[in-house]
Amino acid sequence: MSIIMSVSALLSALLLLASTVSASHYYGGTMTFDPRKNPDGSYRVDIRFKEAYHSCDTSDSWFCGSGNCGSRSTYVSGRLDNSPNGGGWCQTEGVMTRTVSNNSPFQLQKSSCCWIYNTVSNGGNWRLLTHIDLGERSDTSKPNRSPVATTLPIVRIPQNCARNYNLLSCDPDKDQVRCRYGLFSANECGMCNQHAGFTLNQSTCTLSYSVNASRGVYAFELVMEDYPTQNITLNYTAMAAAVRTPFFNASSNPPLSKIPLQFSVEVEAPAPSCIQGEYLPRFLHPTPHHGEHLQARVNQELEFRVKATATYSNITDVVFSGPLNSTKETTTTGEHVINWTPTSENYGQHFPICFIAEAQYGSRNYQSEMRCVIVVVEAAGPRAQVSCTKDTMSVSIERATISGIHGDHLRLNNNASCAVSSNSTHVFTTFSLSGCGTQIEETVEHLLFKNTIVTFDNPNHIITRKNVFEIEVMCKYQKKSSITTRFDAHRPAVNFTERGFGSFSYQFEFFQSGSFRNIRNSNTYPLEYKVGEAIYMEIAPVNVVQNTEVFLESCVATPYDNPNYPISYPIIRNGCGVDETVNIYTSHQPNVKFSMEAFKFIGQYDQVFISCSIIICQANNPNTRCAQGCTNGTQVAPSSHVHKREAAIQTGSHFVSQGPLRLRRSASLTEAISPSLNLNLVFVAGCVMAVVAMVCGMMVYKSRGSKVNYQLVKSDEI
Incomplete structure (x- = not known):
């Protein structure tokens, strides 16, 4: 019997230890709610809670602290974002629906050990408490909705740099929102510290850091509350009505709701400069402004972009806190795209998204300001x-x-x-x-x-x-x-129609040699070349247009069939050869012949497309762009300022493209790069894969x- 009891005690101790470990290394958390009345008179409460730890934890261990908390009907959870910086954290969100039989107030609680180990107070327990009051408001005839709030688990600031953190304080009912420190006596916090060096503006929910606080991690256990802007009455089905008034002082009428807002702030070593955009990242257009409202539609994916810059440090990531199932991608132009698709269940609700740009300089990591936006979900749009x-x-x-x-x-x-x-x-x-x-x-x-x-x-x-x-x-x-299956066919002739010239077609072809006698067979596309091998090209009319000449205005090489692709290499510009191997053989002719040595883009791009801009002019007219020839960009092309009466002497610019050219695999590195290629002019490709699906x-x-x-x-x- 004693052995059985000992085993039971050991198992209990192990379970307690496992629970403590899974809930340790806590960075912070929050909870918001949105209630609605069901047709049968009961109430549905949609609850979203975020928590962050060293590792992802998607468990739900909230319990009823007081009142009738009803029963949980649905629950889903998942990871939002994570970062190796700041000690390494992972933030998750749980979405819980509870069904409550009446609209009396109730409280949900969660608590455990421990805050992250390196807090200035040496860690400690944490507690989360949410006060939900489902009383029907006299001004909206609906239950009260909580403020919407979120924050990054940890924000970091150099010791010598003052900064304000504007905590998102938006209320769907347009109530006044206030923030304060949690009270131990009300079970609203675990350590309940109010840290020196920081100031909390309760009316604007702004946390300000001055300078020269001790280095380390500070745990903030705040409570966000909402108050009506005028006197209202809360009506209940099982208790007397209650009056709620605008905020007057801390001992006045209670708030409409209380939600936790807990996070960490790390004061790090001083930075060389506190100017945003030098070491600390600075946001650029098209990044949304703080507090901006973005409209989303049911079943349509919302997308917004975040871009940051820093002169001396490198932007490494954008971390964010948003609704469950939101995602993040990075473009090759340095923009971070955040996406989220609301469902019909989200119609009419408000969702906060906060984000921070991170940068690295040597072994140091720096953060930008924190910005937050509100996503308002509207009905579905065009089908x-x-x-x-x-x-x-x-x-x-x-x-x-x-x-x-x-x-x-x-x-x-x-x-x-x-x-x-x-x-x-x-x-x-x-x-x-x-x-x-x-x-x-x-x-x-x-x-x-x-x-x-x-x-x-x-x-x-x-x-x-x-x-x-x-x-x-x-x-x-x-x-x-690394191999593309797209655009592998010979490009057909391009047709143009312009006043004064009628309709005409031009074809971009490749030839086997500099004699320009034998066209490369269209059935052999994509064409293959060795790096450094001569490429002979001609742009010519399908049917010769009398008394015209063609001017090769510009040519650009890209790894995809789009002349505006951000990764490109200029070959000809303003009629002048930019690549040192290019040769233009004809001028003032109905066609243009030119050549250059084959090259490949640095990285694992195995293909090159060449797109050229041509202008068709009246032959032997000295007033046309064709007659000017190479201008080195010092003259303005007539095509950009031709008057209407002159329109018939030349066309506008038209793009003609051909490709792809495939580069044969080389046996050695020395064969893979042409010695005649100006590598300084080649954009270094950051992505090494192409499209297949x-x-x-x-x-x-x-x-x-x-x-x-x-x-x-x-x-x-x-």
Whole structure:
């Protein structure tokens, strides 16, 4: 019997130890709630709570502290974000739904050991408490909703740099929000410290750090409360009504709700400079402003971008705290894209997202200010279907969901030549991923092709007063290997139509030698070259247009079939050879022949596309851009200032592209880089993979007058 009791005691001790370990190394947490009345008279309370530890912990160990807390009907949880900096942390969010039989107040609690070990107070227990009052408000006829709040688990500041942390204090009921330190007597905190060197403005929820506080981690256990802006009454089904008044002082009427807001602040070694943008990151456009409201739509993916800079340190990451299932990607241009798709259950609710940019200088890590935004979830927007193939995008939008917009006043990306068709039920279009102004964007994992459907008044005008919204469409492709399966066919001739010149076609071809007699067979595309091998090219009319000449204005090489791709290498600019190996053999002719030595982009890009801009002019006219030839950028091309009466002497610029060119695998490193290539001019590629699999089509709806950022809609959800 004694042996059995000893084993039982040992198991109890081990379980207690396991519970303590799983809940130790605590960085902070918070809880918010949104209640609604059910048709049967009961109440549903949607509760979101975030917690952060050294490792991810998705358990739910909240218990009822007082009142009727009802029963838990659903619960899901998952990781939000993590960072190796600041000791290493992982923040998770749990989404819990509770069903309560009446609307009397109740409290939920959670507590354990311990705060992270290196706090200035040497760690200690922590406690979280949320006070939920479901009394029906006399001003809204609904239960009270808590303020929405979140924060990063740990924020870091150099010892010599003053900083204000504006804690998000938004209330869906437009109540006054206040913040204060938790009280031990009310079970609102574990250590309940009020730290020297920090000041809390309770009315604005701003935590200010002066300077020269001792280095270390400080635990902040705050309580956020909301008060009505005028006297209101809370009505209950099982108890007497209660009056709530605006805040007067700490001993006045109780608040409408209490939620915990707990986090850590680490005071680090002094920085060489406290100026944002030097060592400490500084946010750039298009980063949202602090407190900005972003409108999202049900079942449409919200997207907003964060970009930061620092002169002396390198931006390494953007860490964020947002709703469950939000994600983050980084583009090759240094923007961090945060995405989240609300569901129908989120309609009418408010969701906070906070973010911080992190940078590294040597062994030191620095943080930017913390910014927070509010996402307001609205009803679903336009219903559309976006279909993607390896080289086209097709869009079909239900006309009933874009009422007031005439199909004849829609086009792609302000490009009059790329029309959008319509019938009585749908607006639809199909276009090339490399045409109609389609833009390409690259992240670590995806390639994104984007275009925009816009409204216009007159095809000859560049402004519109009917542009009440824009619809951005997107194809998203997964990158998985170092070989591309896209754009592997010979490019057809490009057709142009211009006043004074009529319709004409030009073809971009590659030749086997400098004699320009034998065209490379179109069936052999993609063409293969050795690095350093001569490439012979010609741009010529399919049918010769009498009394014209072609001017090779510019050529650029890119790893993808898009001349505007951010990774590019200039070959010809303003009619002048930029690459030192380029040769232009003809001038003032209906065609242009040129050559250069093959190269590859640094990294594992195995292909090169060449896109050239050409201008067609009247032959032997000294007033044309063709007659000027190479200008080295010192003269303004006539094409940019031609008057209407001169329009027929030359065309505008037109892009002609061909590729891809594949670089044969080299047996040695010395063969892989051309000695004649100017490596200083080659953009170093940061991504080493290309497209092999399509993910989905997406759509963005932008409404003028609403602060809508990118809202992406998966094609299988709309």
